Amino acid sequence: MRAWFQRRRKGASRADADAFALRLVAPALLIEFLFVFVPLAVGLYYSFHSVRFFQVGRFVGFDNYLSVLTSPAVLNSFAVTAVFAFGSLILTFVVGFALALHLERDGRVAVFMRAVVLVPYVISMLVGSLLLKWVLSQDSGVPQTVLGPLGIADFSVFADSSSAMAALIYNAVWRDAAFAMIMLLAGLKSIPLELYAAARVDGASPWYRFRRLTLPLLKTPMLITLVRLLMHFVNSLTFQLILTGGGPVNKTETVALRTFRLGFEDYALGRANALSFVVFLINVCMIVLLVKLFKPTEKLR
Amino acid sequence: MTDVRFSRVRKAFGPVAALAGLDLEIRSGEFVSLLGPSGSGKSTTLNLLAGLLDADSGDITIGGARVNDLSPDKRDIAMVFQNYALYPHMTVFENLAFPLRARGRAFDETQIKTKVEAAAESLGVAALLARYPKELSGGQQQRIALGRAMVRDPKVFLLDEPLSNLDARLRIRMRRDIKALHDRIKSTIVYVTHDQAEALTMSTRIAVFDQGHLQQYGTPNQIYHRPANMFVANFVGEREINFVNGAIAAKDGKANFVADGLTLNLADEKRWRNLRAGKAVLGIRTEAIKATRDDTGVSAIVEQVELVGPELVVYAAVRSAQLSCRADLNADLKPGDKVRLTFDPAHFHFFEPDGGVSLAGIEA
Numbered sequence: 001m002r003a004w005f006q007r008r009r010k011g012a013s014r015a016d017a018d019a020f021a022l023r024l025v026a027p028a029l030l031i032e033f034l035f036v037f038v039p040l041a042v043g044l045y046y047s048f049h050s051v052r053f054f055q056v057g058r059f060v061g062f063d064n065y066l067s068v069l070t071s072p073a074v075l076n077s078f079a080v081t082a083v084f085a086f087g088s089l090i091l092t093f094v095v096g097f098a099l100a101l102h103l104e105r106d107g108r109v110a111v112f113m114r115a116v117v118l119v120p121y122v123i124s125m126l127v128g129s130l131l132l133k134w135v136l137s138q139d140s141g142v143p144q145t146v147l148g149p150l151g152i153a154d155f156s157v158f159a160d161s162s163s164a165m166a167a168l169i170y171n172a173v174w175r176d177a178a179f180a181m182i183m184l185l186a187g188l189k190s191i192p193l194e195l196y197a198a199a200r201v202d203g204a205s206p207w208y209r210f211r212r213l214t215l216p217l218l219k220t221p222m223l224i225t226l227v228r229l230l231m232h233f234v235n236s237l238t239f240q241l242i243l244t245g246g247g248p249v250n251k252t253e254t255v256a257l258r259t260f261r262l263g264f265e266d267y268a269l270g271r272a273n274a275l276s277f278v279v280f281l282i283n284v285c286m287i288v289l290l291v292k293l294f295k296p297t298e299k300l301r
Numbered sequence: 302m303t304d305v306r307f308s309r310v311r312k313a314f315g316p317v318a319a320l321a322g323l324d325l326e327i328r329s330g331e332f333v334s335l336l337g338p339s340g341s342g343k344s345t346t347l348n349l350l351a352g353l354l355d356a357d358s359g360d361i362t363i364g365g366a367r368v369n370d371l372s373p374d375k376r377d378i379a380m381v382f383q384n385y386a387l388y389p390h391m392t393v394f395e396n397l398a399f400p401l402r403a404r405g406r407a408f409d410e411t412q413i414k415t416k417v418e419a420a421a422e423s424l425g426v427a428a429l430l431a432r433y434p435k436e437l438s439g440g441q442q443q444r445i446a447l448g449r450a451m452v453r454d455p456k457v458f459l460l461d462e463p464l465s466n467l468d469a470r471l472r473i474r475m476r477r478d479i480k481a482l483h484d485r486i487k488s489t490i491v492y493v494t495h496d497q498a499e500a501l502t503m504s505t506r507i508a509v510f511d512q513g514h515l516q517q518y519g520t521p522n523q524i525y526h527r528p529a530n531m532f533v534a535n536f537v538g539e540r541e542i543n544f545v546n547g548a549i550a551a552k553d554g555k556a557n558f559v560a561d562g563l564t565l566n567l568a569d570e571k572r573w574r575n576l577r578a579g580k581a582v583l584g585i586r587t588e589a590i591k592a593t594r595d596d597t598g599v600s601a602i603v604e605q606v607e608l609v610g611p612e613l614v615v616y617a618a619v620r621s622a623q624l625s626c627r628a629d630l631n632a633d634l635k636p637g638d639k640v641r642l643t644f645d646p647a648h649f650h651f652f653e654p655d656g657g658v659s660l661a662g663i664e665a
Contacts, residue, residue: 203374
């Protein structure tokens with residue numbers, strides 16, 4: 001980019017060109033600064049101080065971090081998050097991939113079905129989770145209609161820890177499979193059809209074509225989808241807050257919900273921020289891991 | 302026996318008939334070009350033969366066996382695509398080995414290595430085996446695509462406009478290379494192109510398509526010199542052919558073509574034996590009309606002059622008609638000049654005014 005500038009503006013010095021470039025990106029940098037770096041810095045500052053009801057107290061070093069990392073509730077929330085995030089990630093990805101492959105052709109039915117699949121994704125997360133909460137409720141929900149004849153009408157989805165987690169994961173898959181589908185569909189569409197025609201003539205079976213063409217050529221879209229889904233599932237709050245409220249007995253309380261409660265129910269903003277930073281670091285590590293996982297055979301892209 | 306035969310093959314896309322009853326026979330070892338404008342049915346024909354499309358009716362046979370219901374991989378064919386369709390995430394070696402590896406464990410790795418290297422060697426791309434397609438020039442990619450088709454020794458090669466993405470000069474060189482390749486391996490080749498020059502230079506026979514119909518099937522010589530109808534006459538040839546509306550009439554016991562400001566004697570040729578008097582369209586190519594400053598010939602006025610290397614192409618008006626003709630470089634013609642045109646009767650073609658079918662037999 002800079003080489004282009006220098007060729008275009010021969011008289012201008014390098015410093016002039018840099019100043020001009022800086023002016024161009026300044027608005028974007030300003031927004032980034034105000035809404036990302038400032039909150040991050042404030043959060044980091046809080047995490048090293050004792051904070052009570054928005055009153056910033058004394059510097060406490062790593063006390064907040066030690067406190068959250070030794071708290072049984074927080075450790076429980078990490079375990080819950082791991083189950084929820086990886087369960088949702090795998091199922092969402094598989095379902096989204098299957099949908100993308102199934103609805104790839106631009107038939108009238110396929111286009112209509114894509115729209116249907118997108119409905120849970122385009123309605124607000126809050127509304128979606130509230131709807132599911134009603135659908136699964138003990139008094140008037142679907143489970144009673146199905147389970148009633150079996151004599152277990154008093155079963156409550158949200159009172160059992162496994163079924164509550166299942167409901168939570170179901171909520172996530174139901175909503176975000178559409179996102180995975182759209183991302184992977186875009187990737188599939190970018191693979192030229194001639195490659196598949198060539199492979200068919202070359203004698204490749206459907207499975208061989210999928211393994212040797214589709215998967216390697218979708219590597220980048222798959223990576224982007226996985227990273228975005230993972231971040232979303234680790235950080236999302238709405239599912240747990242609305243659908244299960246973290247219950248029963250905190251068995252579905254994820255880190256995001258724990259952080260929210262530390263900050264806005266216990267007003268322990270110092271510890272909440274410390275926990276946020278721990279999650280932030282874990283997220284970074286997971287992204288690096290995923291990128292590494294996808295990198296080795298990707299020699300050229 | 303690797304001849305290819307289409308009998309009464311039809312294919313429609315919705316209401317559009319892409320191919321309306323094709324009968325075509327390609328002999329073993331022939332190089333046949335399917336020539337036509339876009340939407341003429343030539344690519345449909347190739348895809349039907351490859352098995353990438355299914356025929357609505359009719360039979361397609363390869364080497365005597367009906368292949369309509371066989372999937373592409375069971376037809377023992379290889380195909381080269383217009384944009385090469387090289388697998389971008391594989392090296393040249395892996396691309397060339399793909400057809401060998403895709404069929405399960407038919408070949409072991411040493412066999413694959415030998416075959417791939419032999420194919421690469423014969424196309425002069427042995428040094429590129431470790432590269433990726435995007436690191437190659439268009440011409441090199443083209444060769445790899447050919448190599449991938451060759452590596453399996455298929456019965457029939459299908460080439461779908463393989464040269465159209467190359468620049469003009471390289472295209473002319475690749476024509477010769479492909480022809481030499483055909484002379485060497487002697488496989489049956491079916492070659493789709495919209496470039497009449499490619500078809501004329503490489504083929505043993507050409508099938509000309511228009512609007513889903515086979516218009517003419519013959520040797521390049523027949524196609525060029527004895528076009529079956531006005532479409533073929535106009536589509537084949539470097540520039541548009543001249544069409545002149547007029548009539549065939551007898552005068553002094555000799556046949557003449559008469560049009561506005563134009564009376565042409567027909568040479569006493571065998572092909573005119575069955576010609577009847579009546580309305581006709583004369584088709585004559587640029588190179589069969591010469592514009593000079595002589596005193597004999599049809600008078601005309603120069604309207605435009607083009608330099609085409611060794612000679613000039615002159616657009617000259619004869620009354621209401623405009624004819625393209627050739628002239629010597631040193632004739633130094635300018636728009637507005639008066640010239641005389643001489644016609645070569647050996648290159649006359651006559652067509653019916655309605656329908657455009659040739660009035661004389663198309664045998665040479």
